[in-house]
Amino acid sequence: MFRRAALLCFAVIVSSTAALADQKPNTLSPDELNDGWILLFDGETTFGWKANSDANWKIDGGVISVDSGAKGLLNTTTQFGDFALKLDFRADRKTNSGVFLRTSTQPSDPAVDCYELNIAAPEVSPFFTGSFVGREEARETSPSSDWRTFHVEAVGGHFRVSLDGEEVLDYVDEKPLGRGYIGLQFNSGKVEFRNIKLKPLSLESIFNGKDLAGWKEFPGKKSKFSVTPEGEINVKNGNGQLEYQTPVADFVLQLEIISNGQFLNSGIFFRNIPGEFWQGYESQIQNGYLGSRTVPIDYGTGAFYRRQKARKVVPDDFQWFHKTLVVEGPHMATWVNGYQVTDWTDTRDPHENPRNGLRLEAGTITIQGHDPTTDLSFRDIALGHIPPREP
Structure with a gap:
């Protein structure tokens, strides 16, 4: 629910x-x-x-x-x-x-x-x-x-x-x-x-807690996406991708996540080229750190992968945590358990693929299955569109 x-x-x-x-x-x-x-x-x-x-x-x-x-x-x-x-x-x-x-x-x-x-x-x-x-x-x-x-x-x-x-x-x-x-x-x-x-405010649920209506699994991949009896999306194995079918450009996304293993790797892709595999910006999920929470492993949870590291690894594995992602124009920011960990503006030249440059066009939101060790769950996934400034 x-x-x-x-x-x-x-x-x-x-x-x-x-x-x-x-x-x-x-x-x-x-x-x-x-x-x-x-x-x-x-x-x-x-x-x-x-x-x-x-x-x-x-x-x-x-x-x-x-x-x-x-x-x-x-x-x-x-x-x-x-x-x-x-x-x-x-x-x-x-x-x-x-x-x-x-x-x-x-x-x-x-x-x-x-x-x-x-x-x-x-x-x-x-x-x-x-x-x-x-x-x-x-x-x-x-x-x-x-x-x-x-x-x-x-x-x-x-x-x-x-x-x-x-x-x-x-x-x-x-x-x-x-x-x-x-x-x-x-x-x-x-x-x-x-x-x-x-x-x-003005967010709406995009996962009904019963089935994957509105979402599509990328064919031919190893990840297994399922809905648990508790009403959560679980992904095991990898690689793979579950894609929300409605593209969005400027938005607020809020959800809860749990990593069911130590230092597991996953991510939320956004402005993904619709129908393509892992071709978007990536909001990283990786709760590992080296000695200090300010030294994340592999960019850290809330990071924009390969763009900006999380300034602090806030969550722990085996515990549910909250993520808020706000994307407006070339600027994007992430909060983990309410604490802001990233603040990044994409100053690259425009490109259809966010891996290669700035994409402002609407794209899809996807959940990543990363590798054979993957075992993560997601719930309470809510999305809100940010309107243009002028009426």
Whole structure:
């Protein structure tokens, strides 16, 4: 059975605040992992982020902060379409800051090229905390210089925002921006952020847990793909390939995987040339490492094979783990158990075959059977299309 709902109930997000109050900062609970959440901030580095100005962004004690320098944004390097976002922030009373949603890298007009979720006291800005600058004012709440929590749900042109568990904004854009970056703003005054988490929304199951409807096994190969009584896809032996029959170009893929042996090798191919064998980008599955988890064997789980190694081997063999793959244009990123391990942009010349160059065209998603030792299982496979930025 598909364990993560494609759309998140807003009330559930809001009511979860108290339950997570004692959780270690910048981590995901088992329930959050099962529900599809990923960390945008790992608590230690700015991996997956890029500043667009010379502001003094720094990390200390699991907190990202800024208080001087050139006005601008610290943006994610990944664009998202539909999502739920939650984060904690703390701002001085005179601070003017914000969280930019579906933003361009250098936004110029918050009413046109982003959604600016403002952080400011009423005496600092008419668009006080919780408002969309240039679009709609929020319901006013009491200002505070303590830690506060935003919860946002963005589905198509519908945005809902809660502040400290109270809904303050319900906004609809009839011609919404379809995708964009998440940006943390430095405008004026000190601001701090932590617990920055995102859940991709509008995903649908592509495996029914009963049979391989919608999938096709590549003929004449040694791998054996089957559906277990527990509703999982299992692959043994190799080599081989199981191909999802609907091509996709820009997407979010989430699934759970278990390696039923030590240091087994497999992968998820994407933008694969439809009907061809292993002719796509490969998101690696290989949980082995040499002494340190930062020294992966054969690129490591979550790597883009032969392109970028995983910066850390997160999962262990014989245990289920979560993988999230976001592919948009030439950029692609992977999270394993909610922790981002890769962040890569394909700068090669265009080519039909991703093995040889940049492929932006839609292709298929395939599960790899690698060799005679292969024994892996897959479940809860969900796919969401990332819409174009412009309507």
